[in-house]
Amino acid sequence: MKRKQLFTLLVILIIAMMALAACGAPATEAPPPTEAPAAQPTEAPPPTEAPSQEGIEPAKEIVIYNWSDYVAPEMYDLFEQETGIKVIEDNFSSNEDLLAKLQGGAAGYALIVPSDYTVAIMIEEGMLAKLDHNNIPNLKNLDEEFTKMYYDPGNEYCVTYLWGTTGIGYNKDQLEKPPTSWKQIFEAQESDPWYGRMTLLDDVREVFSAALIYLGYDNNSTDEAQLAEARDLLINAKKGISGFDSDTYEELIGSGENLVAHGWNGDFLQADDEFGNIGYLIPEEGGTIWIDNMCIPATATPEEKLAAEMYINFVLRPDIGAMLADYTYYATPNKAALAEMSEEYTGNPIIFPPDEVRAKLRLIKPLGEFESVYQRMWDEIKAAQ
Amino acid sequence: MERLRRNPELQAWLLLAAPVIFLLIFFMAPLLIVFIYSFLERGKYGGVEWVFTLENIRRVFDPLYFRTFLRSFNIAIITTLITLILGYPLAYFIANSPPHRRSALLFALMIPFWTNFLIRTYAWLTLLRTHTGLINVSLMNWGIIEKPLPLFGNDFAIILGLVYGWLPVMVLPIYAALERLDKSLLEAARDLYASNFHAFRRVTWPLSIPGVVAGSMLVFIPSLGAFVTPAILGGGKSLMIGNIISNQFLGAHDWPFGSALSMVMMIAMLIATVIYFRWTVKSEALA
Numbered sequence: 001m002k003r004k005q006l007f008t009l010l011v012i013l014i015i016a017m018m019a020l021a022a023c024g025a026p027a028t029e030a031p032p033p034t035e036a037p038a039a040q041p042t043e044a045p046p047p048t049e050a051p052s053q054e055g056i057e058p059a060k061e062i063v064i065y066n067w068s069d070y071v072a073p074e075m076y077d078l079f080e081q082e083t084g085i086k087v088i089e090d091n092f093s094s095n096e097d098l099l100a101k102l103q104g105g106a107a108g109y110a111l112i113v114p115s116d117y118t119v120a121i122m123i124e125e126g127m128l129a130k131l132d133h134n135n136i137p138n139l140k141n142l143d144e145e146f147t148k149m150y151y152d153p154g155n156e157y158c159v160t161y162l163w164g165t166t167g168i169g170y171n172k173d174q175l176e177k178p179p180t181s182w183k184q185i186f187e188a189q190e191s192d193p194w195y196g197r198m199t200l201l202d203d204v205r206e207v208f209s210a211a212l213i214y215l216g217y218d219n220n221s222t223d224e225a226q227l228a229e230a231r232d233l234l235i236n237a238k239k240g241i242s243g244f245d246s247d248t249y250e251e252l253i254g255s256g257e258n259l260v261a262h263g264w265n266g267d268f269l270q271a272d273d274e275f276g277n278i279g280y281l282i283p284e285e286g287g288t289i290w291i292d293n294m295c296i297p298a299t300a301t302p303e304e305k306l307a308a309e310m311y312i313n314f315v316l317r318p319d320i321g322a323m324l325a326d327y328t329y330y331a332t333p334n335k336a337a338l339a340e341m342s343e344e345y346t347g348n349p350i351i352f353p354p355d356e357v358r359a360k361l362r363l364i365k366p367l368g369e370f371e372s373v374y375q376r377m378w379d380e381i382k383a384a385q
Numbered sequence: 386m387e388r389l390r391r392n393p394e395l396q397a398w399l400l401l402a403a404p405v406i407f408l409l410i411f412f413m414a415p416l417l418i419v420f421i422y423s424f425l426e427r428g429k430y431g432g433v434e435w436v437f438t439l440e441n442i443r444r445v446f447d448p449l450y451f452r453t454f455l456r457s458f459n460i461a462i463i464t465t466l467i468t469l470i471l472g473y474p475l476a477y478f479i480a481n482s483p484p485h486r487r488s489a490l491l492f493a494l495m496i497p498f499w500t501n502f503l504i505r506t507y508a509w510l511t512l513l514r515t516h517t518g519l520i521n522v523s524l525m526n527w528g529i530i531e532k533p534l535p536l537f538g539n540d541f542a543i544i545l546g547l548v549y550g551w552l553p554v555m556v557l558p559i560y561a562a563l564e565r566l567d568k569s570l571l572e573a574a575r576d577l578y579a580s581n582f583h584a585f586r587r588v589t590w591p592l593s594i595p596g597v598v599a600g601s602m603l604v605f606i607p608s609l610g611a612f613v614t615p616a617i618l619g620g621g622k623s624l625m626i627g628n629i630i631s632n633q634f635l636g637a638h639d640w641p642f643g644s645a646l647s648m649v650m651m652i653a654m655l656i657a658t659v660i661y662f663r664w665t666v667k668s669e670a671l672a
Contacts (some may be wrong), residue, residue, distance in 0.1 A: 103431030243620025375637035
């Protein structure tokens with residue numbers, strides 16, 4: 001009898017541990033117990049000292065928090081050879097993911113790569129450190145257009161990394177006539193070859209932008225009725241998609257698993273290099289344009305910040321900027337690097353959309369409190385059967 | 386010192402101090418935070434506002450989320466039943482193998498654990514993909530099917546992934562129970578003219594129930610909270626409550642609601658566990 005009690009006790013203990021692992025884990029991951037309860041970061045970004053921080057040695061090792069496949073592989077080695085600073089990369093797959101990790105108290109990152117609207121939020125929340133332009137002399141290589149962005153005029157907090165568009169990629173071998181409008185995506189018929197063989201980005205703002213643009217509304221709409229209409233459209237569209245995917249969609253097009261995917265232009269061009277069968281277009285109704293930026297989190301130590309500024313300066317060098325653009329197939333904001341690029345790159349309409357296409361591209365804007373309405377409806381879309 | 390040597394109770398407490406403190410800090414404190422956060426208002430981009438509200442708890446019972454809850458329960462129960470049906474005979478077979486072979490079989494059962502669960506789940510993708518997966522491609526090449534089977538991005542794929550992942554956890558406790566079983570009881574049953582079936586029904590099964598209970602709990606609980614398997618094999622289209630919870634933290638920046646969902650799920654699990662224990666203990670007594 002005693003032995004059995006012991007056995008039961010052991011089982012209960014294991015169950016208790018598993019219960020924590022099963023359901024407690026996602027919950028406890030975000031608020032670490034050591035953190036002060038009120039998690040609103042109120043600390044102001046450290047003031048920028050005019051002279052290059054005297055007496056501060058750059059950190060020997062920095063961690064960059066980046067999108068996946070978003071750097072030329074040899075860049076980190078080259079940077080380490082030149083400066084002795086080792087770079088470690090960690091990846092996120094959406095702006096919301098990045099913001100949540102940093103808000104949850106994740107520290108140790110020296111450089112992050114948020115998109116335009118997320119930079120605006122991070123500045124407002126005091127999450128970014130001001131850049132010391134003395135450490136970034138190559139800033140002069142940045143195209144003037146990118147020194148006047150609405151979210152950070154004058155590059156006080158960040159420097160443009162790359163920019164691109166969101167549209168539709170397709171398998172050229174298997175689709176003679178790809179879908180050219182969002183209607184063919186969101187209201188796909190079973191007779192369409194891509195029915196059940198397409199993915200949408202796993203990204204709330206991108207997917208809502210596409211749906212709102214199709215419905216003829218502002219893609220940053222704060223009208224609940226318009227959003228509800230977009231939500232119903234998307235719930236209906238779920239039947240015709242094989243999933244929401246932000247990480248592997250381009251390879252699935254290349255391999256022929258899927259035929260159409262909602263995604264980022266450079267990703268499709270990179271995959272086309274490998275598979276040779278991928279096309280890309282902006283649907284008739286329009287798409288989104290985004291600008292990714294290198295920023296330094298306010299939590300970086302002065303040593304890390306200096307090393308990160310050295311890295312930003314390194315990326316802004318013409319040869320490195322060209323290397324980055326050449327590998328990622330995204331548009332570079334670096335005019336000195338652009339001068340070194342081949343005609344194949346600078347003349348590529350997928351990388352640099354012609355004016356009539358650019359006129360149809362929209363930025364995603366920060367929406368403050370209203371964002372929770374988007375999130376709730378996103379849950380509804382995801383949970384719908 | 387002298388007191389310590391003569392006081393076994395104090396000795397026991399000192400020995401227990403480390404695990405107790407560990408559990409208090411890393412188990413109770415996070416749970417307490419989750420509990421408190423459930424009743425607070427959300428911060429704009431994560432975090433909480435220190436204002437008391439019951440809104441989060443109310444939202445959990447919103448049909449939208451509640452349906453996902455019920456669906457997750459269903460998936461977890463089906464997973465548990467399938468692993469039990471597959472796992473019991475396997476455990477029985479291993480327990481009745483010659484002793485020298487038992488350890489080899491148990492070893493084989495544990496081998497998959499050497500590979501990271503995430504990688505094993507991704508490996509299933511290469512088999513299950515609708516148009517380029519090994520299963521559908523082979524079946525279509527052999528002319529057995531004309532249209533690919535819907536193997537991916539649905540509940541079938543999720544349950545398959547969960548059963549695959551948790552089967553060993555079901556087998557081990559049942560094996561432990563069966564292996565300890567006193568063989569002379571079975572001989573006694575035979576002597577009393579019990580058929581094989583009756584001997585199993587009246588002797589083996591009742592004595593293995595503690596193992597079945599343990600195995601079922603060990604499968605049911607992580608299945609209910611699963612979020613990696615549905616995220617990968619469900620194609621991000623078919624979700625379980627674990628995905629909704631993780632999205633509250635990683636996407637929606639709504640920590641209080643995520644905490645509330647976790648709390649309600651833990652309570653639901655606790656109730657299910659207690660009911661299951663009661664029920665099996667009763668049926669054990671009846672048997």
